[in-house]
Amino acid sequence: MRLALALLSLALLASLAAAHLALRTPHAERSDPITSSTYAWFTQRVDHFNALDARTFQQRYWVDDSQWNRASGPVFLYICGEAECSGIPHGYLSDLAQQFKGLILVLEHRYYGMSVPFKDLRTENLVFLSSKQALYDLAAFRLAMHDTLNMTDKNGWISVGGSYPGALSAWFRLKYPHLVKGALSSSGVVNAVLDFTMFDVQIGIS
Numbered sequence: 095m096r097l098a099l100a101l102l103s104l105a106l107l108a109s110l111a112a113a114h115l116a117l118r119t120p121h122a123e124r125s126d127p128i129t130s131s132t133y134a135w136f137t138q139r140v141d142h143f144n145a146l147d148a149r150t151f152q153q154r155y156w157v158d159d160s161q162w163n164r165a166s167g168p169v170f171l172y173i174c175g176e177a178e179c180s181g182i183p184h185g186y187l188s189d190l191a192q193q194f195k196g197l198i199l200v201l202e203h204r205y206y207g208m209s210v211p212f213k214d215l216r217t218e219n220l221v222f223l224s225s226k227q228a229l230y231d232l233a234a235f236r237l238a239m240h241d242t243l244n245m246t247d248k249n250g251w252i253s254v255g256g257s258y259p260g261a262l263s264a265w266f267r268l269k270y271p272h273l274v275k276g277a278l279s280s281s282g283v284v285n286a287v288l289d290f291t292m293f294d295v296q297i298g299i300s
Contacts, residue, residue: 151211163195173255178207
């Protein structure tokens with residue numbers, strides 16, 4: 095019941111956030127102040143789809159368990175995107191964590207901020223920068239945190255993101271429904287558009 099209420103609240107917030115974000119710059123939500131600058135490291139595979147490639151890199155993440163009810167509280171997985179991640183955001187996410195006694199986890203996107211697999215970003219080293227690899231990053235991180243923090247099936251996971259991370263949030267729920275019970279995709283760019291000239295227009299205006 096508590097998880098159902100959380101999902102309902104997320105749906106309402108998504109509609110409000112979409113209207114609000116339309117009046118803001120595309121990445122404005124990522125400049126929100128943070129509640130904590132303390133981060134940790136997760137060992138992530140460079141290539142999830144090649145069993146013979148054992149290379150790994152360190153991916154940065156944050157934890158806010160100040161409101162969490164470990165017995166049954168949900169887990170809100172906040173997905174960072176194509177910029178350096180600034181940590182735990184204030185706002186609706188912290189409000190939801192307080193209301194539903196939830197845990198907040200934040201994962202920095204591969205190749206951004208301090209979560210960079212290679213010092214040399216030559217073309218051949220950029221082949222692992224893809225939404226497909228990023229989604230598997232989320233899955234691997236979710237499975238590991240479930241065990242590390244001794245969670246049970248009562249701790250339902252909900253992914254959260256806006257713009258490109260919003261797309262990742264929706265795709266994460268679609269691709270790994272057994273790992274996440276719900277997804278908040280605020281202004282999620284889930285449909286690919288071929289020859290999207292309006293993007294260049296917006297860049298020119300900016």
